[in-house]
Structure formats: structure tokens, C-alpha cells
Amino acid sequence: MRVGLFVTCLVDLMRPEIGFSVIKLIERAGFEVVVPPAQTCCGQPAYNSGERALARDLAEKTLREFEQFDYVVVPSGSCGGMIGVHYADLFRDDPDLMNRYGRVQAKVHELTDFLLNVAKIELPRGEFAGPVTYHDSCSGLRELGVKEAPRALLAQKGIAVTEMKGCEHCCGFGGTFAIKYGNISTAIVDEKCENIRASGADTVVLGDLGCILNIEGRLRRTGDTTTRVMHIAQVLTEGL
Incomplete structure (x- = not known):
């Protein structure tokens, strides 16, 4: 099954090594990982600042890029919350977008929720140092x-x-x-x-x-x- 990874702006621009760790975990659980190359922001900064038109444009863009996948995984609670919860507010006046979003919404997961409850990954014990x-x-x-x-x-x-x-x-x-x-x-x-x-x-x-x-x-x-x-x-x- 194919997982669309919404890698997030911050990970992509500032800590890409986190993204590579995420890919390693999802692949270990037996899924194919795809990172749509044109993805940008989820729209949360605009949404939180009251810029609804910009936020909706970004939400529609994200929807187009990710509705093809079996799952959408986000290694961030904030971006995951925006995509998995608040897009419903942005699309509420458009029945077509709401229908499309409804099909995607059920597939959106924060990383650890996906690994434990969907992928049911089993990780080997390690030797991580320190409490x-x-x-x-x-x-x-x-x-x-x-x-x-x-x-x-x-x-x-x-x-x-x-x-x-x-x-x-x-x-x-x-x-x-x-x-x-x-x-x-x-x-x-x-x-x-x-x-x-x-x-x-x-x-x-x-x-x-x-x-x-x-x-x-x-x-x-x-x-x-x-x-x-x-x-x-x-x-x-x-x-x-």
C-alpha cells in the first residue's frame, strides 16, 4: 500500500534528517512511501492568521496532491491537525471539495498513530543512551x-x-x-x-x-x- 508523506515545511527546510527517519520507519512497516515533490505548506500559518483565502488555496493544493494515496502520514501534530481537522472548515461551503476531503480525511494519520495503530510496527529493542x-x-x-x-x-x-x-x-x-x-x-x-x-x-x-x-x-x-x-x-x- 502507498503512503503519501506530508513531510512538512519545517522538516523539509530545517531538519531533513527527520524526514529520512520517517521514511525508514514507514518502509520498515512494509509500506511504499511517496513524497509528492510539489508539496508546500499545509496552510496552517495562513489559517491561524485569518487569511482564509490563502489557506483554502493551499488546502486544495494539498488535497489534489494526496488524495491518490492509501494513507497520508504527517510527522507533526500541528500539520496533521490542520489537514485532518481544519480543512473541513475551509471546505464547508463546497460540497464537491467536502466529499473529496471526506475520503482523504479518514486516511490522515500522525506518524506515531500510524505506526502503532495502522501499520502495527514491531521495533527491536535498542541501546538508546540515557533517560x-x-x-x-x-x-x-x-x-x-x-x-x-x-x-x-x-x-x-x-x-x-x-x-x-x-x-x-x-x-x-x-x-x-x-x-x-x-x-x-x-x-x-x-x-x-x-x-x-x-x-x-x-x-x-x-x-x-x-x-x-x-x-x-x-x-x-x-x-x-x-x-x-x-x-x-x-x-x-x-x-x-
Whole structure:
């Protein structure tokens, strides 16, 4: 079966190694992975900023590029939430688009949900060094219900998760929120970084690159040069 990988703008432009890890995992589960080369943004920044016309144009483009696949997999809760939830709002006045989207919507999965619940992947135990803690991204948790899947996959690898205080609390990124409300965003991410340190883990694992960039950036700017901040796909592919 064919999986269309929506690789996301941030992964494509800033951390392509995450994308290669994602491909390795999906292929290991026995699926063919296709990355449509013309894909761009899912439209979330425009949608969150009230630019509905632009967001809808991008949503239609994404729909055209991905409706051919058996599954659509997204290694990001925020982009996954946009495609899997909010496109319904953008297409609500167009019955044809809603019908097409309805067929695609059921096939959209966040990466860890797909690996565990659809592909039912079995991962070998590894030798990942050091304790880890997990940050639940807002969109993945609240829009897509992703909570247990990443932890179950880490357990397959023999990686124990030390839960931090406020693991479900926002990291302060929120896309354009971090730009518009920088002082509030900084206060939120400072609390997140303190909770990471207090957990005693030397690695924080998560499933959304926006959160990774925000948390890692703040850790480094406040003098923490050792705590690793990793996408779960990178952790799951170690040793494969």
C-alpha cells in the first residue's frame, strides 16, 4: 500500500534528517512511501492568521496532491491537525471539495498513530543512551488524540519515559503566536525548560519540529548545551 508523506515545511527546510527517519520507519512497516515533490505548506500559518483565502488555496493544493494515496502520514501534530481537522472548515461551503476531503480525511494519520495503530510496527529493542522525557505537543494531543502511541513505541525500543511535570502543557511556540506575543511565549517555554531539567532526563523527545526548535532554542540560549531535543522518529530509528 502507498503512503503519501506530508513531510512538512519545517522538516523539509530545517531538519531533513527527520524526514529520512520517517521514511525508514514507514518502509520498515512494509509500506511504499511517496513524497509528492510539489508539496508546500499545509496552510496552517495562513489559517491561524485569518487569511482564509490563502489557506483554502493551499488546502486544495494539498488535497489534489494526496488524495491518490492509501494513507497520508504527517510527522507533526500541528500539520496533521490542520489537514485532518481544519480543512473541513475551509471546505464547508463546497460540497464537491467536502466529499473529496471526506475520503482523504479518514486516511490522515500522525506518524506515531500510524505506526502503532495502522501499520502495527514491531521495533527491536535498542541501546538508546540515557533517560528520556516526553513533551506532548498541543495539536497532536488535543486535535488528534495522540498520547499513548509515542510512549508505546518508545517502550518497544526498551526506552523508559520519565514523565515531566506539565508534559501536556504548551511549549510556547504556537507558530505565529511566538512572534506576536514573544514575552508570553518566552515565559511559557521557560517553564517547559525548567520542567525538563527537573525530570532528570538528558533527552526530551517529541513529535513536532516547531516545538523542537522552540524548546531547543530556549535551552541553548539559557546556557544548556547538553540536553538533547529529538523528534521521536530519530529516536525510533536509532540502531535500525
